[in-house]
Amino acid sequence: MQHRKNSVTESQQKGTVIRFLGTATVVPAAGHDTASFLINDRILVDTGWYAAIKMKTYGVNPMDLEYVFITHCHHDHYIGLPHILFYLRMRKRERPDRPPLKIIGPADDIERVVLLARQFLQTERFPDVECIPDIYPLMPGESYEDDIFRIDTCATRHPVQGLCYRYQDKATGAIFSFTGDTAYSPVIAEHVQESTLLIHEASHGPKEIGEDPAWGHAGAPDAARIALAAEVQQLALIHCPEEQRDAAITSAQMIFPNTFMPEDGQVVTLGVHDPIT
Ligand SMILES: [Zn+2]
Numbered sequence: 001m002q003h004r005k006n007s008v009t010e011s012q013q014k015g016t017v018i019r020f021l022g023t024a025t026v027v028p029a030a031g032h033d034t035a036s037f038l039i040n041d042r043i044l045v046d047t048g049w050y051a052a053i054k055m056k057t058y059g060v061n062p063m064d065l066e067y068v069f070i071t072h073c074h075h076d077h078y079i080g081l082p083h084i085l086f087y088l089r090m091r092k093r094e095r096p097d098r099p100p101l102k103i104i105g106p107a108d109d110i111e112r113v114v115l116l117a118r119q120f121l122q123t124e125r126f127p128d129v130e131c132i133p134d135i136y137p138l139m140p141g142e143s144y145e146d147d148i149f150r151i152d153t154c155a156t157r158h159p160v161q162g163l164c165y166r167y168q169d170k171a172t173g174a175i176f177s178f179t180g181d182t183a184y185s186p187v188i189a190e191h192v193q194e195s196t197l198l199i200h201e202a203s204h205g206p207k208e209i210g211e212d213p214a215w216g217h218a219g220a221p222d223a224a225r226i227a228l229a230a231e232v233q234q235l236a237l238i239h240c241p242e243e244q245r246d247a248a249i250t251s252a253q254m255i256f257p258n259t260f261m262p263e264d265g266q267v268v269t270l271g272v273h274d275p276i277t
């Protein structure tokens, strides 16, 4: 419980810290990772391919992780989960009193995916590597709250069940949202109101796609239209093909000027507001 107190204290001093571990689409280029990020270095949102090692690259100890939020259970968003569980077990001696990792994700798939991640580690043969997290399945529309944050979710437009998260940091008052993979969806614009920052996917680069029932992905202009409708302050585009970054930013900024595309390792700090009571 000591770690949770520390995270609140740091948040109060610095604001809410978002650290991008990866920003790429399905298969990252060498040295990059797929879209994933940390909140206050305690919560990991999607695992990318290499989350534990990427955390160490940027000076964050994976042993500090308290939560993993999974937006949806496509491979590029959970493929690093066995690595995280293996890391926590291998370094258990560093922090023997560490509470179990809490994993939040879409109710349709999260329990099965976590079980498969544990099985991938062959725990029946190697019981010493077993690391059993607590799982909190959420249906779109459900919420979760503890003493440091609150999350509210809505459905994304994607071939598997996906959660768009609206996150409120109780220590700083900051509100921001992230979509995971989704096509353009006006429901999301409603859901993310009052967010300082919206982190939205842009798999189709500079192309405007619309509601796209086939693949369930957005272009940068679709993300910009959501940001504009929701009246957020800032839009971050992730999950964009790396060769289309510049064109994607330009196309989004024509609709929503305050758009950027973070680099791997980039840190964004949301200012301290009145704490939520
Ligand atoms: Zn997906």
Ligand SMILES: [Zn+2]
Pocket (backbone or CB within 6 Å): 025, 026, 074, 076, 077, 181, 239
């Ligand atoms: Zn994806």
